Amino acid sequence: MSENNLKMSSSPHIRSKATTSNIMLLVAIALFAGVCIWCMELWTAGIRNAGYNNSCSSTDGIHI
Secondary structure (H helix, E strand, O other): OOOOOOOOOOOOOOOOOOOHHHHHHHHHHHHHHHHHHHHHHHHHHHHHOOOOOOOOOOOOOOOO
C-alpha cells in the first residue's frame, strides 16, 4: 500500500485592513445609491404618465 502525502493550504487571500463592517458599509452605500436611482426613475415615469388618464375601472393595467 503506497501512501500519498497531500499538502493542504488555504486559498491565496489579499491582505488589507478592510474589516467585515467596512465592507458591509460599502455594500449598504451602493444599495442605497441604487434604490435612490430606482426611486427617481419611478418618480419620473409617474410624471411622464401623469397626462395619460385611462378610465378608473378595475381593469386598469390589464390589457387583453
